[in-house]
Amino acid sequence: MIRLENVSKVYKGSVVALRDISTDIQKEEFVFLVGSSGSGKSTFIKMLLKEEEPSEGTIYVAGKDIGQLPRWRVPYLRRNIGCVFQDFKLLANKSVRENVAFALEVIGRPKHIINQRVPAIIELVGLTEKLNSLPHELSGGEQQRVCIARAMVNRPPILLADEPTGNLDPSTSADIMNLLERLNESGTTVLIATHDHAVVDRSRKRVIELDGGKLVRDQVRGVYGIG
Amino acid sequence: MALRVNYFVDETVSNLRRNVLLTLAAVSTVSISLLLLGVVMVGGEVLTKMVSSWEGKVELNVFLRDEATPEEVAAIKTQTTGMPEVEEVFFESKEQAFEEYKRMFKDSPAITENVDPNALPASYRIKLKDPNQAEPVASRLQGQPGVDEVQFGGEAMKRLLKFTGVVRTILVIAIVLTLGAAVLLIANTIRLGIYARRKEIGIMKLVGATNWFIRVPFIFEGTVQAALGALVASALIYAGKVFGLDRMQDAILFLPLTVSSGSIIRMFFTLLLIGIVIGVFGSTLALRRFLEV
Ligand SMILES: Nc1ncnc2c1ncn2[C@@H]1O[C@H](COP(=O)(O)OP(=O)(O)O)[C@@H](O)[C@H]1O
Ligand SMILES: [Mg+2]
Numbered sequence: 379m380i381r382l383e384n385v386s387k388v389y390k391g392s393v394v395a396l397r398d399i400s401t402d403i404q405k406e407e408f409v410f411l412v413g414s415s416g417s418g419k420s421t422f423i424k425m426l427l428k429e430e431e432p433s434e435g436t437i438y439v440a441g442k443d444i445g446q447l448p449r450w451r452v453p454y455l456r457r458n459i460g461c462v463f464q465d466f467k468l469l470a471n472k473s474v475r476e477n478v479a480f481a482l483e484v485i486g487r488p489k490h491i492i493n494q495r496v497p498a499i500i501e502l503v504g505l506t507e508k509l510n511s512l513p514h515e516l517s518g519g520e521q522q523r524v525c526i527a528r529a530m531v532n533r534p535p536i537l538l539a540d541e542p543t544g545n546l547d548p549s550t551s552a553d554i555m556n557l558l559e560r561l562n563e564s565g566t567t568v569l570i571a572t573h574d575h576a577v578v579d580r581s582r583k584r585v586i587e588l589d590g591g592k593l594v595r596d597q598v599r600g601v602y603g604i605g
Numbered sequence: 606m607a608l609r610v611n612y613f614v615d616e617t618v619s620n621l622r623r624n625v626l627l628t629l630a631a632v633s634t635v636s637i638s639l640l641l642l643g644v645v646m647v648g649g650e651v652l653t654k655m656v657s658s659w660e661g662k663v664e665l666n667v668f669l670r671d672e673a674t675p676e677e678v679a680a681i682k683t684q685t686t687g688m689p690e691v692e693e694v695f696f697e698s699k700e701q702a703f704e705e706y707k708r709m710f711k712d713s714p715a716i717t718e719n720v721d722p723n724a725l726p727a728s729y730r731i732k733l734k735d736p737n738q739a740e741p742v743a744s745r746l747q748g749q750p751g752v753d754e755v756q757f758g759g760e761a762m763k764r765l766l767k768f769t770g771v772v773r774t775i776l777v778i779a780i781v782l783t784l785g786a787a788v789l790l791i792a793n794t795i796r797l798g799i800y801a802r803r804k805e806i807g808i809m810k811l812v813g814a815t816n817w818f819i820r821v822p823f824i825f826e827g828t829v830q831a832a833l834g835a836l837v838a839s840a841l842i843y844a845g846k847v848f849g850l851d852r853m854q855d856a857i858l859f860l861p862l863t864v865s866s867g868s869i870i871r872m873f874f875t876l877l878l879i880g881i882v883i884g885v886f887g888s889t890l891a892l893r894r895f896l897e898v
Contacts, residue, residue: 427811456813467808483612484814532812 379405379536379567380426385435387421387591395421396591399435403569405535408562410578411571412602413588419571422588423540426569427459428452440535457485460529460537460566464544466521468513474500474524475509481528495531503527503557519550526557530566537561539570543577551577575602617825620802627798628830634794635834635884636841638787639876643842645783646872647864649776651850654863656769663736663766666756667729667746677751678727685731685746690738695730699723726753737766787879792887795827799891806895816896823892827884835880839873 380403387396396418403409411419424430425437428444437444440458447455468477475496482492500506503523513521522542529537539558543551555577562568572578578585578601585600586593621628667685669678685694697705702725710716733739739757746755758765799806809819846864854863 450815453810453813453815456811461811467804467811469805469808480808481812483616484809484812484818486612486818489611528812 379403379407379440380569381438383436383438385425385432385437387418387425387430388433394591396425396432396588399588399593401586401593401596403567406562406565406567408559408568408581408583409570410581410583410585410600411569411588412573412578412585414573417588418591419573419588420540423538423569423571426538427456427461453485457532458534458536460526460532460534462522462525462529462537462539462542464541466513466525466545468521468524468528470513473510473512474505474516474527477513477524478528478531481531485532487532499527499531500524502530517550518546519553522546522550522554523557526554526561530561534566536567536569539568539572541572541574542570543572543574548576552580555581578602613821613825616822617829620822620826621829624798624801627801631794631798631830632833632837634790635830635880636837638783638790639834639838639880640841642780642783642787642879643838643872643876644845645776645779646875647842647846647869649780650864650868652772652776656772659765660736660769661732663733663739663758663762665729665731665733665739665743665746667731668726668753668756669728670751670753671723671726673751681729681746681749681751684749685729688742688745690733690735690742691731692734693732695732697728697730699725699727702727736762784879788883788887791831791880791883792891795823795884795887796891798826799823799888799895803895806892810896819896820889820892823888824885827888828881831880831884832877835873835877838876839869842872843869 382399382401385396385399386394388394399422411422413419421430425432426439426444428447432445439455444455469480472480478500479492479496482495497506497509500509503526505520505523505527508516508520513524516524522545526537526542537558542558543554546554551574558568558570559581582599582601585595585597585602587595587597587600587603667681669681682694682696685691700722703720703722706720706725707717731742733742739762743755743757746752806819843866846866846869850864
C-alpha cells in the first residue's frame with residue numbers, strides 16, 4: 379500500500395530530515411512510526427501526501443509512483459488518504475456536522491451522499507449527541523473524534539495520523555487508539571506517527587523507529603523502545 | 606454541476622454573512638478606491654468638455670482686401686477647403702459683418718451710428734480640426750493675393766492651448782495613479798480576506814479539493830464585493846452630481862459643468878468591470894501562495 383525505496387529528504391538549509399529510508403507497509407496493516415522529536419516522522423507523513431518532495435528515492439502509494447504524479451492529480455491522491463493531526467485543524471465557526479460535511483463538499487460530492495454519510499460516520503466515532511456543537515464546546519478527545527470522522531468520511535483506504543494523542547490525557551488517548559484500531563479492523567491501512575510510549579506499548583503492533591532521520595528498527599509486534 | 610453551483614452560492618453567501626466585518630471592510634475599501642477613480646473620471650469628463658469647448662472657439666479670420674477680385678476670393682476658398690487641417694470654412698460678407706457688428710453693440714447705438722456699413726471687411730472664418738495648427742495655416746495664407754490680414758488668437762491662444770494640453774496630461778496621469786491605487790487597495794483587501802481563511806484553505810487542500818474548487822468561492826465573493834463597491838461609488842458620484850455640479854452649473858452658466866446621467870451609468874459599468882477584473886485577478890494572484898502546497 380505504501381512503499382519507500384531509498385528515500386532521503388534534505389530541507390533547504392541542508393537539514394537532513396530523512397536518510398535512505400526503505401520500507402513497505404501492506405494493505406490493512408497498522409503501523410506505528412516512532413522516534414523522538416525531530417527524528418523525521420512528520421516529514422515522512424508529509425511526503426506521502428506530496429506536501430514535501432523527497433530529495434532522493436521513490437515513494438509508491440497504492441502501487442503508483444507519486445513522484446510521477448502531475449500537480450493537478452495531487453488532490454485525487456489526497457482523496458485516498460485521510461489525515462489526523464495533533465492540533466485537530468477544525469474550523470471554529472462550523473459545527474461538528476458542518477466540519478465533517480465540509481470534507482465532502484469541497485471535493486464536489488452531491489448532497490444526498492453528504493446527508494447519508496456524515497451522520498453515519500459521526501455515529502461511528504460516537505458523537506451523535508454533539509452533532510450541532512461547535513469545536514470549542516467539545517473536549518480534546520471529542521475534537522479528535524471529529525477530526526477522525528472528517529478524515530474517514532470519504533472512505534479513504536489509508537489513514538495517516540501525526541501525533542493524534544499529543545494533546546490528550548492517557549485515558550482519552552486509549553479511547554482514540556481503540557477507535558483507530560476499529561477503523562483498521564474494518565479494512566483501513568493505518569500509519570500513526572507518535573512519541574507516546576504508552577500508546578505504542580499497549581497496542582503491540584508493528585513499530586518502525588526513526589532516529590536522526592535513519593530507520594533504526596522495524597519490529598512486527600513492537601514496543602516503543604528498550605529505554 | 607448544478608449541485609456544485611449550489612455549494613458555491615451557499616458558501617459565498619454564508620462567508621459574506623459570517624465575516625460581516627471583513628465584508629464591510631472590503632466593500633468600503635472597494636467603494637473608496639472606485640469612488641476616487643470615478644471622481645477623477647467624471648472630473649476628467651467635465652474638464653475635457655470645458656477644454657474642447659474653448660478649443661472649439663479657436664478660429665482663423667482671413668480678412669479680405671476691399672479691392673480683391675471675385676477670382677481671388679474664390680481661389681482662397683478653394684485653397685482653404687483643400688487644406689487637410691481645415692474642418693470648415695464660412696464666408697462673411699461686408700453686409701453680414703456689419704449686421705454682426707450692430708448686433709454686438711445693439712445697446713449702444715451711438716457707436717454704430719457713426720460707422721460706415723462699408724468700413725468692415727469681408728472675411729473667411731476657418732474652423733480647424735486641431736487648433737494647434739492655427740499658426741502654420743495662418744502663415745500659409747498670409748500674403749496670398751486678395752488677403753489683407755490673417756488673425757488668430759496669437760499668443761493668448763497659444764497659452765490657452767498649452768494650458769489645455771497640460772490639463773489633458775494631468776488627467777491621464779491622475780487616472781493612471783488612481784487606477785493604480787485602486788488595484789493596490791483592493792488587492793490588499795483580498796489578501797487580508799484570504800489570510801483570514803488560510804486555515805480553511807489548508808483543510809481544503811488536505812482533503813483533496815482541487816485548486817479551482819478552492820478559488821471559485823473567493824472569486825464569487827470578490828465579484829459580489831466589487832459590484833457592491835461600484836454601486837456605492839456610483840451612487841455617491843450621482844449624489845455629487847445632483848447636489849454639487851448641477852447647482853454649480855445653475856450659478857455659473859457660462860461654464861459647461863454638466864455630467865449627463867447617461868455618462869454616470871456608463872461610469873458605473875466601467876467601475877463594475879474594473880472592480881471585477883481586479884477582484885478576479887487579485888484573488889487568483891493572492892491565492893497562489895496558499896495553493897502551492
Ligand atoms: N520545512 C522545513 N524546513 C527546514 N527544516 C525542516 C522543515 N520541517 C522539518 N525540518 C527539520 O527536519 C527535521 C525533522 O523534522 P520533523 O519531520 O518535523 O520531525 P518529527 O515530526 O519527528 O518531530 C528536524 O530537524 C526539523 O527541524
Ligand atoms: Mg512532528
